[in-house]
Amino acid sequence: MVSAVTTSGTDISARDLDIGYDGNTVVAGINFELTEGRAIALIGTNGSGKSTLLKTIVGLLPPIDGQIKIFGEAPGAKPKRIAYLGQFHASGFVLPLRAIDVVRMGRFPGKGLMGRMTSEDNDIVQSAMTAMGVEKLADFPLRAMSGGQQQRVYLAQVLAHRADLLVLDEPTAGLDVGGRERYLQAIKDELCRGASIVVATHDVQDEASLCHQVMLLAHRVVALGPPDQVLTPQTLLETFGIVIGGDQKRFTVLECVHPHDGHRHD
Numbered sequence: 001m002v003s004a005v006t007t008s009g010t011d012i013s014a015r016d017l018d019i020g021y022d023g024n025t026v027v028a029g030i031n032f033e034l035t036e037g038r039a040i041a042l043i044g045t046n047g048s049g050k051s052t053l054l055k056t057i058v059g060l061l062p063p064i065d066g067q068i069k070i071f072g073e074a075p076g077a078k079p080k081r082i083a084y085l086g087q088f089h090a091s092g093f094v095l096p097l098r099a100i101d102v103v104r105m106g107r108f109p110g111k112g113l114m115g116r117m118t119s120e121d122n123d124i125v126q127s128a129m130t131a132m133g134v135e136k137l138a139d140f141p142l143r144a145m146s147g148g149q150q151q152r153v154y155l156a157q158v159l160a161h162r163a164d165l166l167v168l169d170e171p172t173a174g175l176d177v178g179g180r181e182r183y184l185q186a187i188k189d190e191l192c193r194g195a196s197i198v199v200a201t202h203d204v205q206d207e208a209s210l211c212h213q214v215m216l217l218a219h220r221v222v223a224l225g226p227p228d229q230v231l232t233p234q235t236l237l238e239t240f241g242i243v244i245g246g247d248q249k250r251f252t253v254l255e256c257v258h259p260h261d262g263h264r265h266d
C-alpha cells in the first residue's frame, strides 16, 4: 500500500448511494469516502456492480438514490480532473489512430481539441508511453495492435492526463507480467503525486498491495475497509462463494519516496 503525506481533500464522498440502470437498483446503500492520495479497490464477482459504481462516479450514470459528490460537486461537474479508463475502447477502430494520438488525447481535457501541444505536453506524453513500455509503438496504428498493447496505450493515456482522480475499470485486463509490473509502478507514482484512485479489479493480490481500502461487492457491499481486515476467508467466501487463498503479508505500507506537494488545480 502506498501512503502519500497529504490526505486532506475528500475526492469522493458517497452516502446511502443506490446505483443501477433505468430505476433498477444494482447495489443499494453504498457509503464510502476517498481522500487525496488514497486508493480504493472494488472487488467482486462478475455482474456485482463494480463498473456501475465507476460509471456513476464519472457521471455517465445518474444515481438512483442517495448522494454522491466528486470534489464536492455532482458527478460529471469536473471532467478535467478525472481520468476514466472504461472496460471497452472503440476509438481506435472507428478512427485511424496511432498509439501516440491516443496518448495525446490524455492532454486534451486540460486544453480542448483545438489547444496546441506544448513541449511540456509532449514530454508528459513521452513519459507516459515510456512508463507503460509503448514508446517504440508510437506510430503504430491502434487497430493493428494486440489487446494487451492497446490496454497499455490506454493506460498511458490515463497517465498523460495527470488527473487528480483516476477511475480505472479492470486496468490489468490483457496485460502480461511486464505490463502489470509497469502498471503497478505507475499507479504508485500517481498516488505519490497526490492523485486518488478507484479501481475495479479481479486482481485481488496486486491491487490489495496498493490500495488503502477494499470494497467487496456482490450486488451489495459485503465489506469495506483496509485490505488486511476485509480480505478474510469468510468475506471472500461470502463474496465469491468459494474459498480463495491469500498471502496477507503482501499488504504492507510503502511510503512515497518523493511525496507530492499537495498542489492541485481546478
Ligand SMILES: Nc1ncnc2c1ncn2[C@@H]1O[C@H](COP(=O)(O)OP(=O)(O)OP(=O)(O)O)[C@@H](O)[C@H]1O
Binding pocket: 021, 026, 044, 045, 046, 047, 048, 049, 050, 051, 052, 053, 200
Ligand atoms: N447498460 C445496462 N443496462 C442495464 N443493466 C446493466 C447494464 N450494464 C450492466 N447491467 C447490469 O448491472 C449489473 C452490474 O453490472 P456491472 O457491469 O456493474 O458488473 P461488474 O461488477 O463490473 O462485472 P464484471 O466483473 O463482469 O465487469 C449486472 O447485473 C448487469 O447485467
